[in-house]
Amino acid sequence: MPTAASPAWSPHLPAGVGAKQVAALGEVGLTSAWVRRWSEDPGRTVVSDGGAWVTGSEMVDRTAQVAGRLHAVGLEPGDRLLLSATSSVELVVAHVAALRLGLVVVPLNPAYRQREVGHVVADAAPTVAVVDDPERGRWIAEASTSSPVLVVGPDVSIPEGPTGGLDTTALDTTALDTTPLDDVALLLYTSGTTAAPKGVPLTHRNLAAGAEAVAMAWRWTPEDRLVLGLPLFHLHGLGVGLHGTFTAGASVVLRPSFEVDDVLDAAARYRASLFFGVPTMYGRLATSARVGELAALRLCVSGSAPLPPAMHQRIAGAGGQLVLERYGMTETMMLTSNPYVGERRPSTVGFALPGVELRLDAATDEIVVRGPNVFAGYRHHPEADGDPPVGDPSPGGWFPTGDVGAFDADGYLSIVGRRKDLIISGGYNVYPREVEDVLRRHPGVGDVAVVGVADPVWGEAVVAFVEGGEAGADLMSAVADELASYKRPKRIHHVDALPRNALGKVVRAQLFEP
Secondary structure, eight states: OOOOOOTTTTGGGOOTHEEEEEEEEOOSSSHHHHHHHHHHSTEEEEEEESSSOOEHHHHHHHHHHHHHHHTTTOTTTOEEEESSSOOOOHEEEEHHHHHEEEOOEEOOOTOOOOHHHHHHHHHHHHHHEEEEEEHHHHHHHHHHHSOOOOEOOOOOOOOOOOSSSSSSGGGGGGGGTTOTTTTTTEEEEOOOOSOOEEEEEEEEEHHHHHHHHHHHTTTTTOOOOEEEEEEETHHHIIIIHHHHHHTTTTTEEEEEEEHHHHHHHHHHHTTTTTTEEEEHHHHHHHTTTTTTGGGGGSSSEOSOOOOHHHHHHHHHHHHHOOOEEEEETTEEEEEEESSSSSOOTTTTOOOEEEEEEEOOOTOEEEEEETTTTTTTTOOOOOOSSTOTTTTTTTSSSSSSEEEEEOOOOSSSSSEEEEGOOOEEEETTTHHHHHHHHEEEEEEEESEEEEEEEEETTTTEEEEEEOOOOOOOHHHHHHHHHHSOGSSSSSSEEEEESOOTTEEEOGGGGGGGOO
C-alpha cells in the first residue's frame, strides 16, 4: 500500500523497478521499440487472427511494404489515415505501417451509420480510408468536403496508376520509426453518448507511456499471449490490448467479436495467458457453464464500465479468477489499476499507475490527473473569448476527468459518479452510481441505470431503469435500509435491455420514461 513516504503508484512496481524507470516512461518511440523487439527475435510469433502466425520478421517486412504503398500515393507524416474494419492481421499491419510512416491513424467504429461517419470524416479530413465494407467506403467518400479520400481494403492494395504500377522504392526505410514523440499518432473520437463525438489526439509519447505503464504494472512479459475480443477502433482494444502486447514483446490472438465459446476455445487452442474485457463480456462468461476455464489464464482485466461486485464474486468462485479492474479514458490512456500483487478490491479501481499523478479537487472531489499519458487538448473544440476549451488540460497539465472519486482508508480509489450525471433532488446531491450499486446487489436485478428526470416538486426525481423482472416494490424496500430517502428512486421501470454503446457503456440520454 502507498504510504506518506512512497508514491501512489508504488504498489504496481515489480522488484528492482523504481522512480528512474518510471520517469523514463514514454521516452522511447512507440514503433521503434516494437521493430527493435521483432528484429531481435525474428521468429517469435506476434499476431494471429485464427490463421497462420505472423512472426516478428514478417511484421517488420509487411509493415514496411504497406508504408511504402502509402508513401507512393503521396502520404506524408501528419496526414490522416482512417481505419474502419473488423479485427484482422491485415488491419493490424495497416495500423502499424501508418504509425511507422508518421501518419495519424483515425479509428472509426464499423457500426457507425452514415451521419456518424460523416461527422468524423468532416472533422478529421483523412486522405486515405481503410475499410472492409463498400457502403461505408461510399459514405466516407461522399462525406469528404475537401480533397477526395482514397478508399482501399484492409490489405491496402493501391489501385495502379497510369504507368501500370506504383514506385514504392522511393521510400527510404531509414525514415520509418523516426516520428517525434510529441507528434500525434492517433485521433480517436469519444463515444458521444450525450453529444457529437469529439476528436482526441494522442501522441506517440502518450501511447508509449500508457502501454509501458500497464506492461509494468501487470507484469506483462514476452511469454504472455492475449486473446483479444475487444474492437480495435477503441482505446481499450487498440491502445491497451494491441499496443500493450507489442510493447511487452508478447503475442495476441485477434477475434472478430466477443462470443463466449469462441474466446474460450481460442484461449485453450493458443494457450493464452491474458484476457481483457468489459463487464458485459464478463456477465456472459459468468453465466456460462464453461466459466471455470478462466482459471487457466494468468490475468483477467476489466474496464470501460464498473464490474458489479456480485459478478466479481461469481467469477472468483466459479471461474477461479480475481478480475483486475482498472480505470482510464480515451483522453488519458490508463490511469489507475488494482494491484497485480496484493488485494484486488471490488468496487474500486485501485491506485494510480506508474507515471500518473492523481488528486481529487478540494471543492468537488472530481478526479484530476496529469502525466506523460495525458493528451494536450481536444481537436477543433469550440473556444469562447480566447479561453482554453472547456475540459482541456490546464496550463499545468492537469486534466479534469469529469469523474467524481473517493479514496478509502487504504488508498484505493472508487469512482462515485460523473459530475455531469449529478442529480439534484430536493436540493440534495445524488450520484447515480451510488444508487445503482445498491440496486445491483439485489438478486433480481441484472443491471440498472439511474437518471434524473425533471419534476415539479423535487426539481429532479431519481428514476431507475432496471434489467430484470423483480417487482419494483421489493426493490424499493431493499434500498430503504441503505439509502437516505432523497437518494431512493421515486420510480422504477423495468426494461428488456439498457441502451449501450459499442463498449457496453449505458447511454443515459436514450433512457426515457414511458
